[in-house]
Amino acid sequence: xxxxxxxxxxxxxxxxxxxxxxxxxxxxxxxxxxxxxxxxxxxxxxxxxxxxxxxxxxxxxxxxxxxxxxxxxxxxxxxxxxxxxxxxxxxxxxxxxxxxxxxxxxxxxxxxxxxxxxxxxxxxxxxxxxxxxxxxxxxxxxxxxxxxxxxxxxxxxxxxxxxxxxxxxxxxxxxxxxxxxxxxxxxxxxxxxxxxxxxxxxxxxxxxxxxxxxxxxxxxxxxxxxxxxxxxxxxxxxxxxxxxxxxxxxxxxxxxxxxxxxxxxxxxxxxxxxxxxxxxxxxxxxxxxxxxxxxxxxxxxxxxxxxxxxxxxxxxxxxxxxxxxxxxxxxxxxxxxxxxxxxxxxxxxxxxxxxxxxxxxxxxxxxxxxxxxxxxxxxxxxxxxxxxxxxxxxxxxxxxxxxxxxxxxxxxxxxxxxxxxxxxxxxxxxxxxxxxxxxxxxxx
Numbered sequence: 052x053x054x055x056x057x058x059x060x061x062x063x064x065x066x067x068x069x070x071x072x073x074x075x076x077x078x079x080x081x082x083x084x085x086x087x088x089x090x091x092x093x094x095x096x097x098x099x100x101x102x103x104x105x106x107x108x109x110x111x112x113x114x115x116x117x118x119x120x121x122x123x124x125x126x127x128x129x130x131x132x133x134x135x136x137x138x139x140x141x142x143x144x145x146x147x148x149x150x151x152x153x154x155x156x157x158x159x160x161x162x163x164x165x166x167x168x169x170x171x172x173x174x175x176x177x178x179x180x181x182x183x184x185x186x187x188x189x190x191x192x193x194x195x196x197x198x199x200x201x202x203x204x205x206x207x208x209x210x211x212x213x214x215x216x217x218x219x220x221x222x223x224x225x226x227x228x229x230x231x232x233x234x235x236x237x238x239x240x241x242x243x244x245x246x247x248x249x250x251x252x253x254x255x256x257x258x259x260x261x262x263x264x265x266x267x268x269x270x271x272x273x274x275x276x277x278x279x280x281x282x283x284x285x286x287x288x289x290x291x292x293x294x295x296x297x298x299x300x301x302x303x304x305x306x307x308x309x310x311x312x313x314x315x316x317x318x319x320x321x322x323x324x325x326x327x328x329x330x331x332x333x334x335x336x337x338x339x340x341x342x343x344x345x346x347x348x349x350x351x352x353x354x355x356x357x358x359x360x361x362x363x364x365x366x367x368x369x370x371x372x373x374x375x376x377x378x379x380x381x382x383x384x385x386x387x388x389x390x391x392x393x394x395x396x397x398x399x400x401x402x403x404x405x406x407x408x409x410x411x412x413x414x415x416x417x418x419x420x421x422x423x424x425x426x427x428x429x430x431x432x433x434x435x436x437x438x439x440x441x442x443x444x445x446x447x448x449x450x451x452x453x454x455x456x457x458x459x460x461x462x463x464x465x466x467x468x469x470x471x472x473x474x475x476x477x478x479x480x481x482x483x484x485x486x487x488x489x490x491x492x493x494x495x
Protein backbone atom coordinates (compact mmCIF):
# COMPACT_ATOMS: atom_id res chain seq x y z
CA UNK A 52 0.00 0.00 0.00
CA UNK A 53 1.25 3.47 -0.89
CA UNK A 54 0.41 6.73 0.86
CA UNK A 55 1.08 10.32 -0.15
CA UNK A 56 3.66 12.03 2.05
CA UNK A 57 4.29 15.79 2.19
CA UNK A 58 7.56 17.19 3.52
CA UNK A 59 8.53 20.87 3.65
CA UNK A 60 11.21 21.46 1.02
CA UNK A 61 13.51 23.29 3.44
CA UNK A 62 13.90 20.06 5.40
CA UNK A 63 14.85 18.20 2.26
CA UNK A 64 17.59 20.76 1.62
CA UNK A 65 18.77 20.50 5.24
CA UNK A 66 18.89 16.69 5.11
CA UNK A 67 20.71 16.72 1.80
CA UNK A 68 23.47 18.78 3.44
CA UNK A 69 23.42 16.48 6.46
CA UNK A 70 23.74 13.39 4.25
CA UNK A 71 26.67 14.94 2.39
CA UNK A 72 28.40 15.65 5.70
CA UNK A 73 27.79 12.12 6.98
CA UNK A 74 28.94 10.66 3.68
CA UNK A 75 32.23 12.55 4.00
CA UNK A 76 32.59 11.32 7.59
CA UNK A 77 31.92 7.78 6.44
CA UNK A 78 34.50 7.99 3.65
CA UNK A 79 37.03 9.39 6.12
CA UNK A 80 36.28 6.57 8.58
CA UNK A 81 36.59 4.02 5.78
CA UNK A 82 39.97 5.42 4.68
CA UNK A 83 41.32 5.45 8.24
CA UNK A 84 40.20 1.86 8.77
CA UNK A 85 41.92 0.71 5.59
CA UNK A 86 45.13 2.51 6.60
CA UNK A 87 45.12 0.78 10.00
CA UNK A 88 44.67 -2.59 8.31
CA UNK A 89 47.53 -1.87 5.86
CA UNK A 90 49.85 -0.95 8.72
CA UNK A 91 49.33 -4.33 10.40
CA UNK A 92 52.60 -6.26 10.33
CA UNK A 93 51.23 -9.65 11.36
CA UNK A 94 48.01 -11.48 12.15
CA UNK A 95 48.11 -10.43 15.81
CA UNK A 96 48.15 -6.70 14.98
CA UNK A 97 45.47 -7.25 12.32
CA UNK A 98 43.33 -9.01 14.92
CA UNK A 99 43.77 -6.03 17.26
CA UNK A 100 42.45 -3.74 14.51
CA UNK A 101 39.30 -5.85 14.20
CA UNK A 102 38.87 -6.00 17.98
CA UNK A 103 39.11 -2.24 18.07
CA UNK A 104 36.41 -1.92 15.42
CA UNK A 105 34.16 -4.41 17.18
CA UNK A 106 30.54 -4.69 16.09
CA UNK A 107 30.61 -1.15 14.70
CA UNK A 108 32.31 -2.47 11.56
CA UNK A 109 29.23 -4.12 10.08
CA UNK A 110 26.82 -1.38 11.18
CA UNK A 111 28.99 1.40 9.80
CA UNK A 112 29.55 -0.46 6.55
CA UNK A 113 25.81 -1.04 6.06
CA UNK A 114 24.85 2.55 6.79
CA UNK A 115 27.58 3.72 4.46
CA UNK A 116 25.75 1.84 1.73
CA UNK A 117 22.55 3.65 2.70
CA UNK A 118 24.26 7.01 2.46
CA UNK A 119 25.56 6.30 -1.03
CA UNK A 120 22.35 4.84 -2.47
CA UNK A 121 19.45 6.68 -0.86
CA UNK A 122 17.74 10.04 -1.08
CA UNK A 123 17.11 12.60 1.69
CA UNK A 124 14.26 11.61 4.00
CA UNK A 125 13.64 8.27 2.30
CA UNK A 126 10.65 7.02 4.26
CA UNK A 127 8.94 3.74 4.95
CA UNK A 128 5.61 3.43 6.73
CA UNK A 129 4.15 0.66 8.83
CA UNK A 130 0.83 0.10 10.56
CA UNK A 131 0.59 -1.61 13.95
CA UNK A 132 -2.77 -2.93 15.14
CA UNK A 133 -3.39 -2.62 18.88
CA UNK A 134 -6.39 -3.28 21.14
CA UNK A 135 -8.28 -0.31 22.54
CA UNK A 136 -8.33 0.44 26.24
CA UNK A 137 -12.09 -0.13 26.13
CA UNK A 138 -13.66 -3.32 24.83
CA UNK A 139 -15.04 -3.16 21.31
CA UNK A 140 -12.37 -0.74 20.09
CA UNK A 141 -9.12 -1.13 18.19
CA UNK A 142 -6.25 1.23 17.55
CA UNK A 143 -3.98 1.52 14.54
CA UNK A 144 -0.61 3.21 14.86
CA UNK A 145 0.67 4.55 11.53
CA UNK A 146 4.42 5.16 11.69
CA UNK A 147 6.40 7.15 9.14
CA UNK A 148 10.05 6.22 9.62
CA UNK A 149 12.70 8.22 7.84
CA UNK A 150 15.77 6.25 6.89
CA UNK A 151 18.04 9.24 7.46
CA UNK A 152 16.98 12.53 9.04
CA UNK A 153 19.95 12.30 11.37
CA UNK A 154 20.29 16.04 11.85
CA UNK A 155 23.41 16.64 13.92
CA UNK A 156 23.76 13.00 15.02
CA UNK A 157 27.03 11.43 13.97
CA UNK A 158 26.09 7.77 14.62
CA UNK A 159 25.95 5.97 11.29
CA UNK A 160 23.39 3.35 12.39
CA UNK A 161 20.96 5.87 13.89
CA UNK A 162 17.62 6.04 12.13
CA UNK A 163 15.85 9.32 11.71
CA UNK A 164 12.47 10.55 12.88
CA UNK A 165 9.99 7.85 13.87
CA UNK A 166 6.70 9.69 14.18
CA UNK A 167 3.17 8.35 14.21
CA UNK A 168 -0.51 9.08 14.13
CA UNK A 169 -2.99 7.03 16.17
CA UNK A 170 -6.41 6.01 14.87
CA UNK A 171 -9.07 4.43 17.08
CA UNK A 172 -11.98 2.57 15.52
CA UNK A 173 -15.23 1.51 17.16
CA UNK A 174 -15.80 -2.02 15.88
CA UNK A 175 -19.59 -1.78 16.25
CA UNK A 176 -20.40 1.70 14.90
CA UNK A 177 -17.37 2.03 12.60
CA UNK A 178 -16.58 5.51 13.93
CA UNK A 179 -12.91 6.49 13.65
CA UNK A 180 -10.92 9.18 15.43
CA UNK A 181 -7.35 10.26 14.74
CA UNK A 182 -4.68 11.76 16.99
CA UNK A 183 -1.92 13.50 15.04
CA UNK A 184 1.47 14.36 16.53
CA UNK A 185 1.81 18.05 17.34
CA UNK A 186 5.47 18.34 18.35
CA UNK A 187 8.24 16.25 19.91
CA UNK A 188 6.07 13.15 19.70
CA UNK A 189 3.18 14.58 21.76
CA UNK A 190 -0.25 13.48 20.53
CA UNK A 191 -3.05 16.00 20.03
CA UNK A 192 -5.18 16.71 23.08
CA UNK A 193 -8.39 16.03 21.15
CA UNK A 194 -8.81 13.48 18.35
CA UNK A 195 -10.26 14.41 14.98
CA UNK A 196 -13.33 12.63 13.62
CA UNK A 197 -12.43 10.77 10.40
CA UNK A 198 -15.51 8.57 10.20
CA UNK A 199 -16.20 9.65 6.61
CA UNK A 200 -13.83 6.90 5.46
CA UNK A 201 -14.85 3.25 5.20
CA UNK A 202 -11.61 1.80 6.58
CA UNK A 203 -8.08 2.61 7.69
CA UNK A 204 -6.77 1.71 4.24
CA UNK A 205 -9.35 3.97 2.56
CA UNK A 206 -8.32 6.85 4.82
CA UNK A 207 -4.59 6.44 4.18
CA UNK A 208 -4.96 6.08 0.42
CA UNK A 209 -7.12 9.20 0.12
CA UNK A 210 -5.32 11.53 2.54
CA UNK A 211 -1.88 13.01 3.06
CA UNK A 212 0.64 12.42 5.80
CA UNK A 213 2.43 15.70 6.49
CA UNK A 214 5.85 15.28 8.09
CA UNK A 215 7.55 18.13 9.92
CA UNK A 216 11.00 16.76 10.90
CA UNK A 217 12.01 19.95 12.68
CA UNK A 218 8.99 19.73 15.00
CA UNK A 219 9.16 15.92 15.26
CA UNK A 220 5.53 15.92 14.14
CA UNK A 221 3.34 13.93 11.80
CA UNK A 222 -0.26 14.84 11.05
CA UNK A 223 -3.08 13.66 8.86
CA UNK A 224 -4.22 16.13 6.21
CA UNK A 225 -7.59 15.47 4.60
CA UNK A 226 -8.34 16.65 1.04
CA UNK A 227 -10.94 19.42 0.98
CA UNK A 228 -13.49 17.37 -0.92
CA UNK A 229 -13.74 14.76 1.87
CA UNK A 230 -13.64 17.07 4.88
CA UNK A 231 -16.65 17.78 6.99
CA UNK A 232 -18.23 21.15 6.20
CA UNK A 233 -16.91 22.97 9.27
CA UNK A 234 -13.57 21.29 9.89
CA UNK A 235 -11.92 24.09 11.86
CA UNK A 236 -8.90 22.00 12.87
CA UNK A 237 -7.90 21.14 9.28
CA UNK A 238 -8.51 24.73 8.15
CA UNK A 239 -6.30 26.18 10.89
CA UNK A 240 -3.47 23.79 10.08
CA UNK A 241 -3.79 24.67 6.41
CA UNK A 242 -3.36 28.34 7.35
CA UNK A 243 -0.51 27.45 9.72
CA UNK A 244 1.30 25.83 6.81
CA UNK A 245 1.75 29.32 5.37
CA UNK A 246 3.76 29.65 2.20
CA UNK A 247 6.05 26.73 2.91
CA UNK A 248 6.75 24.79 -0.26
CA UNK A 249 6.09 21.09 0.29
CA UNK A 250 7.49 18.22 -1.70
CA UNK A 251 5.00 15.42 -2.24
CA UNK A 252 6.16 11.85 -2.64
CA UNK A 253 4.63 8.41 -2.44
CA UNK A 254 5.95 6.12 0.25
CA UNK A 255 5.42 2.42 0.79
CA UNK A 256 3.47 1.39 3.89
CA UNK A 257 3.56 -2.13 5.32
CA UNK A 258 -0.01 -2.81 6.44
CA UNK A 259 -0.95 -4.39 9.77
CA UNK A 260 -2.09 -7.56 7.94
CA UNK A 261 1.34 -7.89 6.32
CA UNK A 262 3.11 -7.33 9.63
CA UNK A 263 0.92 -9.82 11.50
CA UNK A 264 0.37 -12.50 8.86
CA UNK A 265 3.30 -12.31 6.45
CA UNK A 266 6.04 -11.21 8.87
CA UNK A 267 4.43 -12.82 11.95
CA UNK A 268 4.94 -9.88 14.33
CA UNK A 269 2.09 -10.09 16.87
CA UNK A 270 2.09 -6.58 18.32
CA UNK A 271 -1.64 -6.87 18.98
CA UNK A 272 -1.16 -9.95 21.17
CA UNK A 273 1.63 -8.26 23.16
CA UNK A 274 -0.41 -5.10 23.84
CA UNK A 275 -3.49 -7.18 24.71
CA UNK A 276 -1.50 -9.27 27.19
CA UNK A 277 -0.38 -6.09 28.98
CA UNK A 278 -3.93 -4.70 29.11
CA UNK A 279 -5.35 -8.06 30.29
CA UNK A 280 -2.68 -8.34 32.99
CA UNK A 281 -3.50 -4.84 34.22
CA UNK A 282 -7.24 -5.57 34.30
CA UNK A 283 -6.62 -8.76 36.29
CA UNK A 284 -4.33 -6.91 38.70
CA UNK A 285 -6.95 -4.18 39.21
CA UNK A 286 -9.62 -6.80 39.81
CA UNK A 287 -7.48 -8.64 42.37
CA UNK A 288 -6.51 -5.37 43.99
CA UNK A 289 -10.15 -4.35 44.26
CA UNK A 290 -10.84 -7.70 45.92
CA UNK A 291 -8.25 -6.93 48.59
CA UNK A 292 -11.10 -5.63 50.79
CA UNK A 293 -12.61 -9.11 50.90
CA UNK A 294 -9.19 -10.56 51.68
CA UNK A 295 -8.73 -8.09 54.52
CA UNK A 296 -12.20 -8.97 55.86
CA UNK A 297 -11.30 -12.65 55.80
CA UNK A 298 -8.08 -11.88 57.65
CA UNK A 299 -10.00 -9.99 60.34
CA UNK A 300 -12.34 -12.94 60.74
CA UNK A 301 -9.31 -15.25 60.92
CA UNK A 302 -10.49 -17.01 57.78
CA UNK A 303 -7.24 -16.16 55.95
CA UNK A 304 -3.81 -16.90 57.50
CA UNK A 305 -1.51 -13.90 57.89
CA UNK A 306 1.27 -15.38 55.79
CA UNK A 307 -1.06 -15.89 52.81
CA UNK A 308 -2.30 -12.30 53.09
CA UNK A 309 1.31 -11.06 53.07
CA UNK A 310 2.17 -13.21 50.05
CA UNK A 311 -0.84 -11.90 48.14
CA UNK A 312 0.07 -8.28 48.87
CA UNK A 313 3.68 -8.92 47.84
CA UNK A 314 2.58 -10.57 44.59
CA UNK A 315 0.29 -7.65 43.71
CA UNK A 316 3.06 -5.12 44.42
CA UNK A 317 5.41 -7.03 42.12
CA UNK A 318 2.82 -7.00 39.34
CA UNK A 319 2.33 -3.26 39.87
CA UNK A 320 6.06 -2.72 39.40
CA UNK A 321 6.08 -4.89 36.28
CA UNK A 322 3.15 -2.94 34.78
CA UNK A 323 5.05 0.31 35.37
CA UNK A 324 7.97 -1.10 33.35
CA UNK A 325 5.70 -2.42 30.58
CA UNK A 326 3.92 0.91 30.09
CA UNK A 327 6.78 3.35 30.60
CA UNK A 328 9.91 1.50 29.44
CA UNK A 329 10.63 0.26 25.89
CA UNK A 330 9.45 -3.35 25.39
CA UNK A 331 12.95 -4.86 25.30
CA UNK A 332 13.46 -3.78 28.92
CA UNK A 333 10.24 -5.45 30.05
CA UNK A 334 11.10 -8.95 28.83
CA UNK A 335 13.59 -9.79 31.61
CA UNK A 336 11.37 -8.70 34.55
CA UNK A 337 8.30 -10.39 33.01
CA UNK A 338 10.16 -13.65 32.49
CA UNK A 339 11.57 -13.50 36.05
CA UNK A 340 8.13 -12.99 37.64
CA UNK A 341 6.56 -15.71 35.50
CA UNK A 342 9.16 -18.25 36.58
CA UNK A 343 8.87 -17.15 40.21
CA UNK A 344 5.09 -17.42 40.32
CA UNK A 345 5.03 -20.68 38.39
CA UNK A 346 7.62 -22.23 40.73
CA UNK A 347 5.62 -21.41 43.88
CA UNK A 348 5.36 -24.68 45.83
CA UNK A 349 2.09 -23.58 47.47
CA UNK A 350 0.60 -20.93 45.18
CA UNK A 351 -2.24 -18.77 46.47
CA UNK A 352 -5.36 -17.94 44.48
CA UNK A 353 -3.69 -14.66 43.46
CA UNK A 354 -0.66 -16.49 42.05
CA UNK A 355 -2.87 -18.93 40.17
CA UNK A 356 -4.89 -16.07 38.66
CA UNK A 357 -1.81 -14.20 37.43
CA UNK A 358 0.32 -17.04 36.02
CA UNK A 359 -1.65 -17.54 32.72
CA UNK A 360 -1.51 -13.81 31.93
CA UNK A 361 2.22 -13.64 32.72
CA UNK A 362 2.84 -16.65 30.49
CA UNK A 363 1.02 -15.08 27.54
CA UNK A 364 2.88 -11.81 28.11
CA UNK A 365 6.30 -13.49 28.13
CA UNK A 366 5.54 -15.52 25.02
CA UNK A 367 4.20 -12.60 22.95
CA UNK A 368 6.88 -10.12 24.04
CA UNK A 369 9.73 -12.59 23.54
CA UNK A 370 8.38 -13.38 20.06
CA UNK A 371 8.44 -9.81 18.71
CA UNK A 372 11.72 -8.85 20.44
CA UNK A 373 13.66 -11.87 19.21
CA UNK A 374 12.24 -11.68 15.68
CA UNK A 375 13.09 -7.98 15.39
CA UNK A 376 16.59 -8.61 16.72
CA UNK A 377 17.15 -11.46 14.29
CA UNK A 378 15.74 -9.51 11.34
CA UNK A 379 18.12 -6.61 11.96
CA UNK A 380 21.08 -8.95 12.46
CA UNK A 381 20.22 -10.80 9.24
CA UNK A 382 19.95 -7.55 7.27
CA UNK A 383 23.54 -6.71 8.21
CA UNK A 384 25.39 -10.02 8.46
CA UNK A 385 23.74 -11.82 5.55
CA UNK A 386 22.43 -9.03 3.37
CA UNK A 387 21.88 -10.95 0.12
CA UNK A 388 19.95 -13.73 1.84
CA UNK A 389 17.94 -11.18 3.80
CA UNK A 390 16.87 -9.25 0.69
CA UNK A 391 15.73 -12.46 -1.02
CA UNK A 392 13.96 -13.81 2.08
CA UNK A 393 10.52 -15.39 1.73
CA UNK A 394 9.12 -13.07 4.41
CA UNK A 395 9.12 -10.21 1.88
CA UNK A 396 7.19 -12.10 -0.78
CA UNK A 397 4.21 -10.07 -1.86
CA UNK A 398 5.61 -6.87 -0.32
CA UNK A 399 6.57 -4.17 -2.82
CA UNK A 400 9.69 -2.95 -0.99
CA UNK A 401 13.03 -1.80 -2.40
CA UNK A 402 16.30 -3.11 -0.96
CA UNK A 403 16.79 0.12 0.98
CA UNK A 404 13.23 -0.01 2.35
CA UNK A 405 13.72 -3.62 3.51
CA UNK A 406 16.86 -2.65 5.41
CA UNK A 407 15.18 0.43 6.88
CA UNK A 408 12.18 -1.69 7.90
CA UNK A 409 14.38 -4.19 9.75
CA UNK A 410 16.21 -1.45 11.61
CA UNK A 411 12.93 0.38 12.32
CA UNK A 412 11.24 -2.53 14.08
CA UNK A 413 14.25 -3.05 16.33
CA UNK A 414 14.49 0.68 17.03
CA UNK A 415 10.82 0.96 18.00
CA UNK A 416 11.15 -1.86 20.54
CA UNK A 417 14.29 -0.29 21.99
CA UNK A 418 13.24 3.38 22.04
CA UNK A 419 9.45 3.75 22.22
CA UNK A 420 7.31 2.77 25.19
CA UNK A 421 3.93 1.11 24.82
CA UNK A 422 2.18 4.19 26.20
CA UNK A 423 4.03 6.38 23.66
CA UNK A 424 3.22 4.09 20.73
CA UNK A 425 -0.54 3.88 21.08
CA UNK A 426 -1.84 4.97 24.47
CA UNK A 427 -1.15 8.65 25.28
CA UNK A 428 -3.75 8.44 28.08
CA UNK A 429 -1.41 6.11 29.98
CA UNK A 430 1.56 8.51 29.85
CA UNK A 431 3.42 9.62 32.97
CA UNK A 432 2.42 12.87 34.68
CA UNK A 433 5.45 14.61 33.14
CA UNK A 434 4.56 13.48 29.62
CA UNK A 435 0.92 14.50 30.12
CA UNK A 436 2.04 18.00 31.10
CA UNK A 437 4.29 18.20 28.01
CA UNK A 438 1.44 16.91 25.84
CA UNK A 439 -0.85 19.63 27.23
CA UNK A 440 1.75 22.35 26.64
CA UNK A 441 2.49 21.26 23.07
CA UNK A 442 -1.21 20.71 22.36
CA UNK A 443 -2.02 24.27 23.42
CA UNK A 444 1.00 26.11 21.99
CA UNK A 445 2.12 24.43 18.76
CA UNK A 446 -0.80 25.43 16.51
CA UNK A 447 -0.95 29.10 17.71
CA UNK A 448 2.83 29.40 17.31
CA UNK A 449 2.64 28.01 13.79
CA UNK A 450 -0.22 30.43 13.00
CA UNK A 451 1.82 33.40 14.27
CA UNK A 452 4.81 32.21 12.28
CA UNK A 453 2.64 31.89 9.17
CA UNK A 454 1.25 35.41 9.71
CA UNK A 455 4.78 36.84 10.09
CA UNK A 456 5.86 35.10 6.89
CA UNK A 457 2.84 36.53 5.09
CA UNK A 458 3.63 40.05 6.34
CA UNK A 459 7.31 39.78 5.36
CA UNK A 460 6.35 38.46 1.93
CA UNK A 461 3.87 41.31 1.42
CA UNK A 462 6.45 43.92 2.51
CA UNK A 463 9.02 42.38 0.19
CA UNK A 464 6.59 42.52 -2.74
CA UNK A 465 5.72 46.18 -2.02
CA UNK A 466 9.40 47.09 -1.74
CA UNK A 467 10.25 45.30 -4.99
CA UNK A 468 7.31 47.04 -6.69
CA UNK A 469 8.53 50.46 -5.53
CA UNK A 470 12.12 49.75 -6.58
CA UNK A 471 11.02 48.44 -9.97
CA UNK A 472 8.88 51.59 -10.41
CA UNK A 473 11.87 53.83 -9.75
CA UNK A 474 14.00 51.92 -12.22
CA UNK A 475 11.28 52.18 -14.86
CA UNK A 476 11.04 55.96 -14.31
CA UNK A 477 14.77 56.29 -14.81
CA UNK A 478 14.61 54.34 -18.02
CA UNK A 479 11.48 56.12 -19.37
CA UNK A 480 11.63 58.00 -22.77
CA UNK A 481 11.11 61.45 -21.16
CA UNK A 482 14.17 61.06 -19.01
CA UNK A 483 16.16 59.83 -21.99
CA UNK A 484 14.96 62.87 -24.05
CA UNK A 485 15.94 65.27 -21.29
CA UNK A 486 19.36 63.81 -20.99
CA UNK A 487 19.76 63.96 -24.80
CA UNK A 488 18.94 67.71 -24.82
CA UNK A 489 21.42 68.38 -22.10
CA UNK A 490 24.09 66.53 -23.99
CA UNK A 491 23.48 68.73 -27.14
CA UNK A 492 23.76 72.07 -25.35
CA UNK A 493 26.87 74.05 -26.37
CA UNK A 494 29.65 74.36 -23.89
CA UNK A 495 30.01 77.78 -22.28
